Amino acid sequence: MSRRTERSDTDRSRADRSRGDQLHLNAFLKPPGEYLAAWRHPDTAADAGVNIREVLSFARTAERAAFDAVFLADLVGVPFASEDVLSRVSVVNDSFEPTTLLAALAAGTSRIGLIATASTSYNEPYHVARTFASLDHISGGRAGWNVVTSLNDGEAQNFGLDSHLDHATRYERAEEFHDVVTGLWDSFEDDAFRHDQPDGIYFDPAKLHALNHEGKHLKVAGPLNIARPPQGHPVIVQAGASEAGKNLAARIADVIFSGIKDLGRAQEFYAEIKERAAAHGRDPDHLKVLPALSVITAPTESEAREKHARLIELLPPQVALADLSYWLGGFDLSPYPLDGPLPELPVSNQSQTAQQQIYEDARRDHLTIRDLVRRFADDERTITGTPEQIADHIEEWFHGRAADGFNVVFPYLPGTLDDFAGLVVPELRRRGLFRTGYTGTTLRDHLGLPRPPRTS
Numbered sequence: 001m002s003r004r005t006e007r008s009d010t011d012r013s014r015a016d017r018s019r020g021d022q023l024h025l026n027a028f029l030k031p032p033g034e035y036l037a038a039w040r041h042p043d044t045a046a047d048a049g050v051n052i053r054e055v056l057s058f059a060r061t062a063e064r065a066a067f068d069a070v071f072l073a074d075l076v077g078v079p080f081a082s083e084d085v086l087s088r089v090s091v092v093n094d095s096f097e098p099t100t101l102l103a104a105l106a107a108g109t110s111r112i113g114l115i116a117t118a119s120t121s122y123n124e125p126y127h128v129a130r131t132f133a134s135l136d137h138i139s140g141g142r143a144g145w146n147v148v149t150s151l152n153d154g155e156a157q158n159f160g161l162d163s164h165l166d167h168a169t170r171y172e173r174a175e176e177f178h179d180v181v182t183g184l185w186d187s188f189e190d191d192a193f194r195h196d197q198p199d200g201i202y203f204d205p206a207k208l209h210a211l212n213h214e215g216k217h218l219k220v221a222g223p224l225n226i227a228r229p230p231q232g233h234p235v236i237v238q239a240g241a242s243e244a245g246k247n248l249a250a251r252i253a254d255v256i257f258s259g260i261k262d263l264g265r266a267q268e269f270y271a272e273i274k275e276r277a278a279a280h281g282r283d284p285d286h287l288k289v290l291p292a293l294s295v296i297t298a299p300t301e302s303e304a305r306e307k308h309a310r311l312i313e314l315l316p317p318q319v320a321l322a323d324l325s326y327w328l329g330g331f332d333l334s335p336y337p338l339d340g341p342l343p344e345l346p347v348s349n350q351s352q353t354a355q356q357q358i359y360e361d362a363r364r365d366h367l368t369i370r371d372l373v374r375r376f377a378d379d380e381r382t383i384t385g386t387p388e389q390i391a392d393h394i395e396e397w398f399h400g401r402a403a404d405g406f407n408v409v410f411p412y413l414p415g416t417l418d419d420f421a422g423l424v425v426p427e428l429r430r431r432g433l434f435r436t437g438y439t440g441t442t443l444r445d446h447l448g449l450p451r452p453p454r455t456s
């Protein structure tokens with residue numbers, strides 16, 4: 001072994017120790033499941049998106065398995081598609097608003113972290129700061145905010161606009177928005193509240209700081225009308241993968257989600273985002289990289305494959321085509337021949353990353369539109385296998401420095417969550433990769449993140 005290799009191995013093991021040898025697992029709850037036809041599966045409750053008993057039982061299963069957090073995605077509108085297509089899917093038409101839901105989940109769980117999505121394009125920061133501060137108090141320090149800039153024109157049209165803000169503007173606003181929200185959370189010093197009944201002093205006025213923010217996009221006086229959150233700042237999650245998205249995440253995020261499915265690309269992304277965090281003067285270990293991992297598992301490989309096959313036969317082809325169009329940027333593909341190549345479409349103002357990934361796959365594998373639709377319908381992002389095979393995959397990515405853990409996606413609920421919790425989690429524990437129970441009480445504790453000090 002050369003000296004250089006010895007040194008890099010030592011560096012790596014030191015870095016691994018500081019990173020911790022334990023995975024972080026987040027449960028991406030999208031009832032009744034991520035797969036668009038999940039609601040048709042005989043083992044799901046079709047109305048699970050608006051059924052609190054169902055959602056609470058999913059969160060409790062994730063908590064019994066000691067997941068770091070559950071995560072709720074959100075759109076603030078129905079994406080454009082024909083009524084025929086929309087009438088065949090559940091999630092985008094019939095789901096709880098996530099912060100309201102998280103308050104209910106907070107009351108029905110005690111340890112698991114609770115992450116909800118809120119848009120920086122179609123909210124005001126005072127509302128978001130107040131909501132997440134409240135959620136952090138209600139949950140005893142378990143709240144997280146997934147900072148999104150939103151995705152489509154259908155959302156913009158619910159907020160006085162004809163089309164979605166352009167990509168650069170919405171990221172600029174997102175950054176300022178985040179700074180206002182965290183500034184508002186810091187309105188009161190941690191020990192500002194004396195609750196001194198005999199003297200009649202509720203809080204010490206010297207420990208209250210109005211924000212008085214005036215920036216390019218936002219003007220907010222403050223202070224916020226609630227005490228500093230138990231975690232100081234609820235955990236910040238981000239999932240942008242464009243240049244602007246990565247820059248924002250590297251500066252503000254405690255957790256970054258990604259949708260990368262290829263190990264090599266995930267390793268590059270991991271190294272890049274950690275370097276960017278360091279360039280912002282941050283400890284790279286305080287930005288946890290959690291790629292999405294969609295799993296169907298069973299004791300044998302053939303059972304797992306059968307479960308997957310039973311699911312994917314439920315998706316009507318027109319829904320798969322609409323899904324592909326959506327992730328390409330909302331462009332209508334119907335004028336193009338199904339057996340022809342993907343046309344050159346304008347750069348998406350929705351998710352640039354999703355669009356690029358579809359183009360990369362199509363070019364690399366010479367796919368026609370029909371092939372791409374089939375890949376969407378076949379749910380080829382989902383990994384099927386035995387618990388040992390799934391754990392091998394997880395271990396390869398974790399030790400290969402492609403992930404600090406995973407954002408586990410459940411194609412249908414509760415089946416794939418029950419299987420992950422009952423089969424894969426014990427296997428990860430046998431390998432010493434995942435905790436057997438919670439050691440702390442807050443989401444920051446679970447993630448090994450420090451409580452941020454107040455900044456004036």
Ligand SMILES: Cc1cc2nc3c(=O)[nH]c(=O)nc-3n(C[C@H](O)[C@H](O)[C@H](O)COP(=O)(O)O)c2cc1C
Pocket residue numbers: 072073074075117147148149150151238239240241242243244245246257258259292350351352353354407
């Ligand atoms: C796992 C994951 C979950 C996401 N959840 C949401 C969401 O709930 N709402 C939303 O508007 N965007 C969501 N996004 C989209 C991202 O916030 C972001 O807009 C997208 O990845 C495109 O980023 P880019 O514009 O930087 O390429 C999610 C992305 C990923 C990978």
